[in-house]
Amino acid sequence: MTSNPDYDVIVIGGGNAGMSAALTARECGASRVLVIEAAPEHSRGGNSRHVRNLRCMHDQALGVFQDSYLESEYWEDLLQVTGGRTNEDLARLTIRESEACFRWMMQQGVRFQPALGGTLQLSRTNAFFLGGGKALLNSYYRKAAAIGIDVIYESPVTGITIEDGKVQSVDVTKDGQVKTFQTRALVIASGGFQANIDWLREAWGPAADNFIIRGSPFDDGKVLRLLMDAGATITGDPDQCHAIAVDARAPKFDAGIVSRVDCVSLGIVVNQEAKRFYDEGEDFWPKRYAIWGRLIAAQPDQIAYAIIDAKSSGLYLPPLTPSIMGNSIEELAKALSLDPTTLKQTINSFNLAIEMGEFDHTILDNCHTSGLTPEKTHWARTIDSPPFMAYPLRPGITFTYMGVVVNEQARVMFNDNKLSPNIYAAGEIMAGNILGKGYLAGLGMTIGTTFGRISGREAASHAG
Numbered sequence: 001m002t003s004n005p006d007y008d009v010i011v012i013g014g015g016n017a018g019m020s021a022a023l024t025a026r027e028c029g030a031s032r033v034l035v036i037e038a039a040p041e042h043s044r045g046g047n048s049r050h051v052r053n054l055r056c057m058h059d060q061a062l063g064v065f066q067d068s069y070l071e072s073e074y075w076e077d078l079l080q081v082t083g084g085r086t087n088e089d090l091a092r093l094t095i096r097e098s099e100a101c102f103r104w105m106m107q108q109g110v111r112f113q114p115a116l117g118g119t120l121q122l123s124r125t126n127a128f129f130l131g132g133g134k135a136l137l138n139s140y141y142r143k144a145a146a147i148g149i150d151v152i153y154e155s156p157v158t159g160i161t162i163e164d165g166k167v168q169s170v171d172v173t174k175d176g177q178v179k180t181f182q183t184r185a186l187v188i189a190s191g192g193f194q195a196n197i198d199w200l201r202e203a204w205g206p207a208a209d210n211f212i213i214r215g216s217p218f219d220d221g222k223v224l225r226l227l228m229d230a231g232a233t234i235t236g237d238p239d240q241c242h243a244i245a246v247d248a249r250a251p252k253f254d255a256g257i258v259s260r261v262d263c264v265s266l267g268i269v270v271n272q273e274a275k276r277f278y279d280e281g282e283d284f285w286p287k288r289y290a291i292w293g294r295l296i297a298a299q300p301d302q303i304a305y306a307i308i309d310a311k312s313s314g315l316y317l318p319p320l321t322p323s324i325m326g327n328s329i330e331e332l333a334k335a336l337s338l339d340p341t342t343l344k345q346t347i348n349s350f351n352l353a354i355e356m357g358e359f360d361h362t363i364l365d366n367c368h369t370s371g372l373t374p375e376k377t378h379w380a381r382t383i384d385s386p387p388f389m390a391y392p393l394r395p396g397i398t399f400t401y402m403g404v405v406v407n408e409q410a411r412v413m414f415n416d417n418k419l420s421p422n423i424y425a426a427g428e429i430m431a432g433n434i435l436g437k438g439y440l441a442g443l444g445m446t447i448g449t450t451f452g453r454i455s456g457r458e459a460a461s462h463a464g
Contacts, residue, residue: 005182007032008463010170012157012223015046017427018189019140020452026147028460033149038156038218046191047215050256051133053126055442056098064114066123071095077440085436094450101449109139126442157223162230165420185422185459192400192428193221203238210302212246214396217253227404233413236402236432242439243293246396247319258320261391265379267308271299274342281378290439293395304393305336310385315361323389332388351382401432410455422462424455
């Protein structure tokens, strides 16, 4: 590398993590910062285009947050969903930095609104972006332009020159031509490999062909593969991911937040054999919605059906595609191509097993089943009020968890147990350090912002 490279800091990926890194690097004194974005400008930002909120600890009411959400509770929530499969040091760092992330975002021009109600009621724990992920990204890019950060679009990275764990240069392909940029420091924020169906198939087998990709088709894992080939240490299982229940009628890629089906806890879910297979009311939906993708992936042909009745209308955020309806269970079954006799038997058994208490979908109520397999722990009400409604469900993959190992300075580790002196990672490509499995609503944004800011600061320090 020459003594005067093209850039002080190069950031691969223009989503929340990448832009957090680029903006912070510039704030910390890096005079020449480049963001490389594989997507065209109108699709920039990876999965961040579809995000809705940020999970944040706070000791008292803060901005749009109500009451308090302490580090101890945040940590316990994370432990619960991951089953302890997390790096505690990195997880607690993320939690402790989350309040600073919230304040920093506002300094970049990001605006927030109070949490939504119903099944997504998160007023203590999560701040929702006013205008969603697109507005968040627009704020970042406006700030980047104002402070002189360069951005190139439609420029996938096709090579990274790494010598003894140290980056020398980055190759991108633009308009059929390869261009090489030399840099003092590199931040990798290129997302997971969820849009690479061939790679998903290696982990999941033929079931992957039935998965819907909720986010960007540009998150293909090619940069992760380049790091793996260069000897980066990998963490996480290839089949672990943020996988939720989405409407089976959603597009294959870029299904987005509007494809999510949030009525699961209000009714029952059956597979194509018209049989239930899991407790729909195990816990609050924001703590359990991310297990349903894996559950459906294990069902025949990776298909399931969420079924509710008229009593649940208005209690959940409906997805973009309307429900399938029937005035009787038999009529609904036929519309879903399910066996009417089996579905009616499943629903009758469910109705007869209910121990009815005081229904309240905003708390862990006492409406449950008894003597049923599987039981429904909360929010169990008879399904007996037409019209009956259903949503066909597929596994919706948001992002994969397998990625590179980093330390508290976001430095990437290589297989000789040495930390790179100038390669850093943020966002989905390193989230597996914290998310061994499971998910908490808004945590991905917290990880991306925390480690984006850390990597930007550390990269600028190294470049200086």
